[in-house]
Amino acid sequence: MLCDILSICALASAAAATTGDHSSRGQKADVVKRDVCIIGGGSSGTYSAVRLQQMNKTVAVVERNNRLGGHVNTYVNPATNQTFDYGVIFWKNTTVVTDYFAYLDVPLARSPLVSPAIPAYADFANASRVSADALATGNLTAGFEAYLAQLAKYPYLTTGFDLPDPVPEDLLLPFGDFVRKYDLGAIAFTISLYNQGMGNILAQPTLYVLKYFPASTAISAFTDSFVTTARHNNQELYDKALEKLGSSVFLDSNVIRIKRYHDCVEVLTSTPTGPQIIHASALLVTVPPELASVGFLDTDGVEQSLLGQFNSSYYWDTILEGSGIPDNVSLTNIDPQAPYGVPAMPGIYIFGYVGMPGLHTVYYSSPHPLSDAAVKADILAQAAALVQSLGYKPPVNGSPTFVGLNAHNPFELTVSTEAIRKGFYGRFGGLQGRRRTWWTGAAWQAQDSSAIWDFTERVVLPQLVAAC
Ligand SMILES: Cc1cc2nc3c(=O)[nH]c(=O)nc-3n(C[C@H](O)[C@H](O)[C@H](O)COP(=O)(O)OP(=O)(O)OC[C@H]3O[C@@H](n4cnc5c(N)ncnc54)[C@H](O)[C@@H]3O)c2cc1C
Structure with a gap:
């Protein structure tokens, strides 16, 4: 109910929102309602979106780049159209991986x-x-x-x-x-x-x-x-995911601010066609959770004290x-x-x-x-x-x-050994589900897509689905 009221207020106020994007100033914001709003359409964000859609949940994915895929970089030779992957290269031959690729109809081969x-x-x-x-x-x-x-x-x-x-x-x-x-x-x-x-x-x-x-x-x-795409085009996985997700994905879009309420979250983004408000039951953050990378979030003291501890390579x-x-x-x-x-x-x-x-x-x-x-x-x-x-x-x-x-920066997020010793990761894990927000991605598992999908599948999605 609170969210319904907010959507009317937000519509009125979004026009005046300072987006930092000149083209969208003064424009009326579109509003969509979704079960889950996912910030970041890289490895974990795309996987989560596809799986949630399979589980009959509605999603919105906000991705700042003009494509899904995050660390995937597929080079296309302009003269021959031959492709070569120089970002993410391979995955492990596990059920989570093979099921995902099979669902998106992207053939795998040994790497x-x-x-x-x-x-x-x-x-x-x-x-x-x-x-x-x-x-x-x-x-x-x-x-x-x-x-x-x-x-x-x-x-x-x-x-x-x-x-x-x-x-x-x-x-x-x-x-x-x-x-x-x-x-x-x-x-x-x-x-x-x-x-x-x-x-x-x-x-x-x-x-x-x-x-x-x-x-x-x-x-x-x-x-x-290890396995890789049979056509040596790892971007294909993400292009196929984009086809499945359709208008649920907002590419080239920047999150301006996120407000979290007791029964919903409100995400204001600037998209190429103007401001967009997403009202969702839950938020899934998949971008690197260091404080500087989540400046759009209405962080509280607990979040700030944890996310502010990350260093990076x-x-x-x-x-x-x-x-x-x-x-x-x-x-x-x-x-x-x-x-x-x-x-x-x-x-x-x-x-x-x-x-x-x-x-x-x-x-x-x-x-x-x-x-x-x-x-x-x-x-x-x-x-x-x-x-x-x-x-x-x-x-x-x-x-x-x-x-x-x-x-690919910030890349590996770490905290000091003293922080680990003092129980940082217990408190970090305690952020899951707090303030209607769930989290996944490399900082929650490792720089390892197969393992991130497994973590997302086992730990994050069951909680998220139960909550919305
Ligand atoms: C060069 C390279 C090679 C790798 N090779 C492999 C490999 O062969 N096999 C393997 O398993 N792993 C590999 N990895 C690691 C793997 O890519 C990562 O572990 C995985 O991509 C992490 O997933 P993620 O969802 O946490 O982050 P990402 O995949 O980086 O996704 C985060 C997404 O969020 C977007 N984003 C960031 N900020 C915002 C914002 N403010 N608003 C909206 N969107 C935002 C980013 O554009 C990105 O798309 C490689 C990594 C690199 C860099």
Whole structure:
């Protein structure tokens, strides 16, 4: 009832709302009523919307980009229409994943881990060639087994952050210390390549590394059983989801403010066609829940004190054309002087050959914020130095160009070990369902779409469906 009254008031007041979007000022807002309003149409937001629709709930998805998909980046070669995924690459072969893809009629295929490109290694900071032996710190199979044995101690890490009290001290160790303590050196470099975007992984609390590289990922990696879209176009999943969701999705739309009442939520957005008000029984927030990213929310003291504790690392994916690094060569960054060969960040992980002439993916991370311009400049400088020192043929057609660059920031959200020890995640979990608001996404599970969908399915959706 309160919401019905609000909708009339909101209609009248929206015209006067300061949207920050000049085109929508003074326009009358459209109003829609939905069971759930979802903020963010990336991995978790789209999954939730599709599943809620399957469960006969009405949804509205507000996404600031002009497409659904979040961290998915599919490069389409303008000359050949050939596609290549350089954002999200693969998923695990689990029922949640295969059911979702089957429902959206997107065929899956195995995603082989071994690239046909010739592997080469270099110390990027010194632009010097490095032998693959620089990584020979033990038996990889034994390393996997030892790692899985450690994970087996923490079965509760599989779903969410339902941590015991006290939190085991091993989970709070910097990952480098954990590796040393349990003799996991053989697998440390491999994990650093899977867990890209964490900044300096060896300094991160072990909890986050184990969450990001869980047993299901370790086993999929070891058995080479990841899956990807059969047509090598991961955007297809999200385009098909958009078809199913239709006018329930508001693309290119910014949330201006959200007000939560005891029986409903009111979301004011600016869309390309003008202001839009969404009245919903419940709110599902899927954007990174750090305070700065949810400035549109009418946060209270409890939310502010929790969401204000998040720190972040930073991650970019790019495609560089004409770097001079030869076709068929993938060049990985190893620092032979650093523990386990893991290079310090900010820096590049790899120049990976894409399978299209002249194109390499370049993945970059930083423990602190950097501008896209600074990232580009560093990549170009390192590419030029490597091409020269490794004796590759320098680019002939001028300087290399970025044909793709995406900043996935803020990326990995973490809190201090002291906060984890003091029960941060118990209180964070307590936000679920509070003030008609539910939450999902990477900060609630890990940077792992398959696991996020599983968490959403098991933990969030049952509560949400029961509440509206
Ligand atoms: C380069 C890269 C490669 C990866 N590869 C893999 C992989 O191979 N396999 C895998 O499982 N995982 C992979 N991941 C991790 C995976 O993508 C993430 O864990 C997952 O996307 C997180 O889902 P999410 O819903 O939390 O966030 P996102 O998918 O980022 O979704 C958040 C959405 O919210 C939108 N948004 C943000 N702010 C607002 C706002 N104010 N208003 C409206 N919308 C907003 C964003 O545009 C975005 O679409 C990769 C990540 C990156 C960056």
